[in-house]
Amino acid sequence: MTPLSLAPAGEALTIVDVRAGRRLRHRLSELGLNPGTIVEVVNSRGCGPVILAVGDSRLALGRGASHKVLVEPVS
């Protein structure tokens, strides 16, 4: 289980947990980032926001938020 901020790009990942305050969790949830959702990191260059592919949509997540989303490779 790693934070999204450290996850490798180009791999299918499942969200395991979102460790954030109520508001942020709600915001991420309504954008589709919930435990069980499959995502893929499109680009991540070590610092700055991460671009995430969730199904057919693309989300940009700031570092702070991406530290709080925990993922696992899809087995």
Next chain:
Amino acid sequence: MSQVFKVALAGNPNCGKSTVFNALTGARQHVGNWPGKTVEKKEGTFYHDGQKVSLVDLPGTYSLTAYSPEEVIARDFIVEERPDVVIVVVDAANLERNLYLTLQVLELGVPVAIALNMYDVVEARGIEIDTEWLAKLLGDLPVVRTVGVRDQGTQELVRQALQVAQAGANDFRVNYGEEIEKELSKLERVARGQSATGEKPGTPSDEVPTEIAARFNPRWLAIKLLEQEQGVVDAVAELPGGPDLLAVARDSVAYLEAIYGDDVDIAIADRRYGFINGLTRQVVKHTQPDRLTLSDRIDQIVADRVLGIPLFLLMMYVVFRLVQDVSAPFLNWVDSVITGPISRWIIALLNVLGTPDWVRSLLVDGVVPGVGGVLVFLPGLMVLYFFLALLEDSGYMARAAFVMDRFMSFLGLHGKSFIPLILGFGCGVPAVYATRTLENERDRILTGLLVPLISCSARLPVYVVFGLAFFGPDAGKLTWAMYALGVLMAVLMGMLLSHTLFPQDKDAAFVLELPPYRMPTAKGLAIHMWRRTSEFVKKAGTIILAVTVILWFLLNLPWGVQDHRDSLFGNVSAVIAP
């Protein structure tokens, strides 16, 4: 049937809602503000089969909880205005996420129809959606495939929406699990004035509908109370029977939390998502994240850490230059036409009519330059709005916000605020107007406050004159210093205000949707451009005109003064000046 149908359009941002709105209302739309807010309100009318329909475009939201002004507006509209039907525009390529909002609209109890929009994209990607099964699973409501930009499916959508409007409220329910459902029934009964355990105190005819049940859909209210949504709790507390209901709700929440070992609202959200997940799996064939799409490839350059910012600055420079280059000749032309031929014609006309001197002066020295002062901005504005619409409709704006965000956070703002600030270098008026594209109220106000600090082009002559007067040959340095000072002030004020009067939402972490790049349609661009331009003319025209007239009075009274210093204005200024 002579009634007017009231229809509301709801949906996620970027789902093509505006395109559907435009396709239905065409030019018969009106843009204003939601009362007391800085969020745009779009209304329009159209006829369907002889039936008049009034359409309101609700702000784009991802859900209907009360975390942002947009959500509050959307939800309040549905609850209080009670539209006959709400059409939820869903981005077919993003069904799961869009359904989250749809579910919340359905739970409000209002009749719903779904527009499965941007269906052409879905087809192009080889995705199949079982529309009929989807409709069934959502409680038999109409689901119509539409392609907003091609105006396909919109008539069928309206036809089915009006049909379902006449059927009345929907009775769709998500099953939240035995325990929660039990508590929900309990709360519903109390809200309706019945006893919590279901034993009715008297015969059914004794039941008087409570004010609470009249105002809110009981089941929706029960769900909100279990989620402990503050806004709803406050509203209920003020109604008769409210405090009692709230007490029962508190007990329910405590009981459920003991069972689940977690916040009730999380358990509820989980169920919602579970439902949507299950539904989507049944209805959509193929849900894997796409391998790099064309949009992704473009983003590899545009949203790149190193290239992104210079690219953005380049783009802004191009826009800025184009606006100036295109508008400059017009500015001079419009100016000369107004002070030249138009003034002459008016004078000639007035002479023919024999109007008194002062009326003529008022018109020619006051009104015409006042109106002219507004018209002079027009060509530049139109070009500006065209580019803004282009940047936004194509999807680039989101990338700009993404790329500039880190820098903007020093000012306590997001990347999107960068654009109005840049526009401030050209002219402050359209720059402040550009803040309307920002997503939340606090950002709009804060950015709008910073814009005037940026040196707009009208100040240039002043800088030059002062520069020559005091610095002679070094005038250029003064001008440059003034521009730099403006930027510095904006940054400092931004930092100051963000820490004092306009604290930034701590939890407002940077989360932004990057919509796929799209080819903007000519119609869409034209409508955007036209709408913003006419808005500007109407609003600015009245205020600038009024101020010019007032100034004219101050400068020209007492009547007959030759030297401005002897006028009212002059006298007042003399008192103020040292």
